Structures are given as structure tokens and as C-alpha cells.
Amino acid sequence: MPTSWEKNMFPRDFAWGAGTAAYQIEGGWQADGKGPSIWDTFCLEKGRVFGEQNGDEACNSYELWEKDLECIQQLGLTHYRLSFSWARLLPDGTTRHVNQKGVQYYNKVIDDLLACDVSPMVTLYHFDLPQALQDQGGWKSAGTATLFNDYAKFCFQTFGDRVKLWITVNEPYVCAKLGHEDGLHAPGIKEPGVAAYLVGHNMLRAHAMAWHSYNSFYRTKQKGAVSLAINSDWLEASVAGCAEDVAATERQLAFTLGWFAWPVFVTGDYPKIMRSAIDAQSEKFGRSGGSRLPSFSKDEPAVLGTADFFALNYYTSRKVEAGGGCGEVLSMKSDRDARDVLDPSWPICGVSWLAVVPHGLRKLLKYIKDTFNNPAVYITENGFSQVGQLQIEDVQRSEFYKDTILEVAKAIQEDGVNVRGYFAWSLLDNFEWADGFSVRFGLFHVDFADARRGRTIYRSGREYAKIISKFQCGQSK
């Protein structure tokens, strides 16, 4: 078992990347004809975001893109994952009106990357729905999936000659659960036990339509690959061998990873235990009117098989035990009847939800290989944040990156997982959603108190650059 770097631990063409998302870094919220998004609206309401902060300016990457490019080069990345702001390209969400200034901005980003031999991976949707579409029902409305497909086709058509790796939607779980069940993310809807399932369904439909569009109209010419990014913790039964905990772990997995991966990679439908748990709760609550979990229509393009690779966002691991199922009201929590337990041997660092468990990633990768028929996998996000007293010499985060990347190497070498790339989250400290700027995930520190938004590499950034150079040395990207 390797405990230190060895030659050839990673394939020659392994993608070494870092990621960002439009609303988290760009700023320029009203610049050059951009339309408002649900995050612009959400941040206007008091009490939503830490310190009433917002992404109006963020890292100002809209104006300072060239600074970001310098950071990317300093790390020696082969790939950079960014997201497009839908409302910057299509201010009212539809292709009736294209904002050419937005097109110019992303064209420049893409062209500059390619000129530096860095390949872009583009996410079409990272939490920032155009407000105009929210006003028509947002992701709860079936029509949003069709409009997403139009937007996706527009992007393939406009940028697909140069972008070869596409993510349709980032973390539909988070949009559905935090945005429509808990109300902690935009659009701030709290309709527990109902809206999230509908939203998840429409996001899967949107993804599937976009994949089929690419497959039918662009793949032959553009030769790229399309997937959706699924976030998942590694889960283990709280007490190994305890039947109740094992069953709870299976339910929890079905309601998180399975919710999106089963339809796309396994059956074309939701996990059976997810549907039966939801329907059993409905019955208990005397709710009629059909399942709260929608069904896929035979008249629409199939969702099964609509991923050219597995895109995984991994941050943390959890132990799971049964419980939570006897709530007073319908909710996803009561449907799941499973709850997380933090293992005391897994240190919590930075934000409260992030127990640092690098070996959980290796186990999850093996699980993905075994469960989803050995797909090509890109780890599209992985990282660890700082909160409070800032350290540019962030030793702990440097160690975290080393440990985690070593686990990825083991997954490749010993478990035979087909991992194609690793993207650290994030290139820059940025607007961390409801946590505002209080939580820093960057490989580069950003000085938000200064209008110039200076970027300074952390020790963890230097560590990552060192690792990349070991495996990239003398190779053409």
C-alpha cells in the first residue's frame, strides 16, 4: 500500500483541476445586461445569508478574470471547472434574448484557458436560476426543464467547438433539498416532503433532455462528454452489523446518491426503497393523490444512460443510524428515517458539516465502480475550508490534499477504479452560499476587504501545485 508518491501513480492524461461557480466568484451582478438570478433575489432578504452578505461583487472575476488565469497557471492545472451564469447569457432565461456581452466574457475565458493549454470543464447550472424563470414556477415547473434544454443547446452550439467536458446540473440534491425543503438556499422555499422530489425530478428531466440534445446534434462533431455532478458522502452503519443501522444506511444512500444515480446509471427510475419509504409515509399521514415521488414518462427521452462519465462531488463521511421517521409532519427526514452520526475519530474542520475523512473517498470510489458498472469518474469537487482565524500557512489543509490525493491513487492502483481527474474545490475563496464569505475553501486567499480583491496562494495551493508537477513534469497536457 503506497504511503508516499510513486511514479506512474496517475495516468499520464489525468485531469488536474480546480473548480469555481459563477455566482460564487463573478460579481458583476448587474453588469452589461446580465439578468437577475434567484441568488441575487435571495440575498436581498434579511436573515438569509451570514452577515447579510451577497455575491454582488464576490471575487469580481467578471472584471478580474486574468488574475484567475494567473492563479490557474501558478498551480499548473491541466483543467479548470467553471460554471456559466444562465442569466448572464440569457437574461430572461430564454433564447429569445441573448446577451452578447455575456457570450464575449465566456468566450474570452475559454480562449484564454486554451491558449494556456488548460482545458475547460463547464457546468451549465450551479444553483443560479434566472429569476424570470423562478417567477414562472422555477424548478417546480415542468417547463423549466424544456427551457434548460434550450439553454444547453445554445451553449453547446456557441461554445462546444472548444468545451469538451460538460456538467449539466451541479448537485441536484442540494438544489432540491436546501432550496425547496429546508429553505436554506435560493429560492428559499420550505415545502417539506413535497417540493424537493418534484424539483429533483425536473432537474433529472432537464439533464436527460440536454444529454440527448448533445448526443443527437453535437456529439459527432464536437466529440465531448456530458454528465451531471452528484454529491455524496461516504456512509457507514453506525454500529457495523446492526441490522437497523445497516437498513438506515441503505435508505440514506438511496435518498442521496441513489436518488440521482439510480435513474441515470442503473434502472431509469428511483431506487425502490426510496419510493416505498415515501409512499409508506404518505399512507401513514393519510395523504392521497398519488406518490409524492414523480414517475418518469415513457413519452420523454429516457433518463437511463444519460451520463458519459460519473461526476462526483465528495466532501465528507457519515455514520448512520435509524431515526427521524416519526415526525409530526411529512418531510424528507421522516421519509428517510435515518440520521447522521458524527464519528468522533473523524475531525471536524472548518464548517460544522465537514468531517475530514480522506479514506471515505476511496471507499466511495470503489462503491461507484462496483455499483455503476465501472464508469469513468471525475472527482468534480473535493475540499476543506477554513473558518475564523485565517492562516495563509494552512498546514492542515495541505495535509488534507496530500492524504486525499493519495487515497485517489490507491483507488486507481489497488481498486482499479477508472478515475480520470480530480478537481479541488475551490480555486479561490469565494461566496460560500448561506455562509457568505465566512467560510473559505480557496487554494488562493482573496482579500474581500480590498477593492482590488488581491489573490494570494495558500500553503495548500503550493502543496497542490507540487503534487501536480510531480505527475505532469515534462508531459504535454
Ligand code: GBH
Ligand atoms: C458544494 O456542495 C457546492 O457545490 C459548492 O458550490 C460549495 O461551495 C461547496 O460545496 C462547499 O460547501 O448546512 O448542515 O445543511 C457540497 C455539498 C451539501 C455540503 C449540503 C454542505 C450542507 C449541510 N453540500 N451541505 S447543512
